Amino acid sequence: MGSMANQLLPPLILGLSFALFFLNPTSAEKGLAGSTSPSLAFPDLPLCNQTSLELTKLSSDVLVDPCILYDVRSDAEMTDNTPEVTIVHLTPYSCPDHRDGAVTAVEKLNGDNKGKGYAIGFDKDHYLRFRLVSVIGGNPNSIGTSLYSDQHVAVLDSMLETLKPQYIMGTCTSVSSLEKALALKHKTVLMAQVGPPGFYKDNNPYVFGIHVNSDTYPLPALQSLRFHINGERKSIAKQPVRVIYRTKSEFFYSTCRSVIDKAILDGFDTTAIEYDPEGDEDDNGVLNKDDVAFLEGMADQACPSGPVDGSEDAQHPALFACVTAGVEAGTILARWRANGCRPGVTWFTTATWGWAESNKDTIPFFQGGGQWHKNFAYSDQYFDSGQDVLDYGVSAYGYHGNYDHVVSYAIPLLFSQHIKSFFRIQNTPDVVGAFENNYEEMRRALLVLRTETIFGPVSFNEDQRNAGRGAAGMQWIPSSSSEKHIQLFENELSE
Known part of the structure; x- marks a missing residue:
């Protein structure tokens, strides 16, 4: 974990979440969206020029260069009472649900208290703001899983070296396992979005999982x-x-x-x-x-x-x-x-x-x-249910998401609860100092955290995987049977 002071860089775009996709001219002439030898260093990555949804609609054989999809942060003045915590996230061109929910969460957190951010400390007179840097790693379908895996590792490694974030949001697909070694190398907490319990059995102290046991x-x-x-x-x-x-x-x-x-x-x-x-x-x-x-x-x-x-x-x-x-x-x-x-x-x-x-x-x-069902009654300070998060996403991102969208949204909120809990009895919480000098103590505090989220109760077992609740079970009932049972119920009520 690097210094927070080093990662408080000037924003690429202040106060905005942007969704752009890079299209270089030579590739455009060929009908492609990327090159065969793209830059993998974070400082050299261009902004994307298509939205998260538009990316998912690209043909599977289109080359996609790594690019910065979102850089979400507050444009309010930064003071000692309003530190900024950075989250990095890297996904293939697919998986919009895994990344877009987090954008909603960070925008909501940063907008609290008239733009000051999320209140922390005993007197709640200090505020916390997040920066979310979300990058597209490429298209594994067009370049092959092996080459994409190498590309994913190189890009994320550069993001961690450059931004010195406090948290990593886990990616989607099978490359999730590749991020564990980088979390250990950079000594940075990784919140994985993976369900199988075997993923968490290698005793990596920096790997946590928000998914319940699939x-x-x-x-x-x-x-x-x-x-x-x-x-x-x-x-x-x-x-x-x-x-x-x-x-x-x-x-x-x-x-x-x-x-x-x-x-x-x-x-x-x-x-x-x-x-x-x-x-x-x-x-x-x-x-x-x-x-x-x-x-x-x-x-x-x-x-x-x-x-x-x-x-x-x-x-x-x-x-x-x-x-x-x-x-x-x-x-x-x-x-x-x-x-x-x-x-x-x-x-x-x-x-x-x-x-x-x-x-x-x-x-x-x-x-x-x-992992989740729309009938779950969990809520938070911004939405009454996970379904409300998905409904919000329709207008914000142009599609109706699935449970991954709810999970993605819950992760930054979980990080905010982690920090709030750590400083709950302190009058002058030193967020910068804690992450710079006491990161191991912060990590242990996450391990023992028990909190409520819109995804449900979250707590971590000995493998650092969420054991706060069980999985969602469901059964489809044919519409004809549903109508029949409803009619029978109504008849009983009228008798």
Whole structure:
């Protein structure tokens, strides 16, 4: 962690959050948005000249140069009573939700107390302001994951060297793991946006995680199945549990392995069906993730063609799938419909994604799990609910975000609570001195922090991952069933 005094640099744009994307003339003539050898040093990065949303609409083969998307800070005069704390964030051209929510949070915090900032100290007469520097690292789809990974590390390393920030906001996608070493190198707290618990097992003292444990996502569905079987006085040992899951991506793998391990422990008739999405199981030149015949074969293995036999002990299978939307989920579901599969439980990772909203009439009674749900009643000083944050984002950024937007928004608020808590009994909080001379004490204070956010209660376990609450479980109800149940309820009320 470097000196705060060194990082209090003149702003690129005062009092504004800007969203611009760099387009160099030579590339523009080719219809590209970047060059093959861009500068990776932060001081040399241009401003972006497209918005966060516009970036996500670029073709996957477009070259994207690293550029500064946002530099958000207050334009009010800085004094000893109003120090500035810097947050850095680096994302690929995609992932708008992971970055845009934080912009809203910093603007709200800096606007408090008529622009003085967020009040801290025992008498609340000192104020805190944030600077958020959010950079686009490039397009991994156009240059390849390996090259983008190197580029991401180089850009973030330069940001940390140049800006000497107090906090790092974690990125999206698989490059998240690459930021852990940089957090350790620069001795700077990284708040990761990663759910699988294995991410936090390497004892890096600077890596924290705001996501709740994603391995718990499918467990409520299994628990409800167990309650049902016990209530029906049927045999758990004869209840089929079939799990299809990707071996690539820690999220898909560990999420479904958690339900496999629990099902085996509880005594269910459990079958694990794993596959490498990037492999070619039948050597036909088509990757498994795009191979319809291969995916149909897995679907048949999980739920064979034909009805469950009519014996008293026969039980419909419980089906769990850790797969992606599109070809994988679509093919498996279509196969089950075609072969007469009638599961007792169907749980998919895709059930809480935008894909499910577009397919809700074709996935009746699907269950899923996630980090957050719009019905959560958590609030903060700026918004009454996470849904209000998303509604605000529609006008601010031009799209309706998902739970990642709420998480991104919550992170700067969490940092503000961290600092406020640290100085809660001090008359003259020395924020600059604390970060410069007592960073380890500040880090430990974050580890023991317990606070409320719009994302829910936040506290950290021994691995420094959020254990403040459990995951969100949900189930889709077909509109026809919903209307029927509403009508029945209204009839009961009228009687």
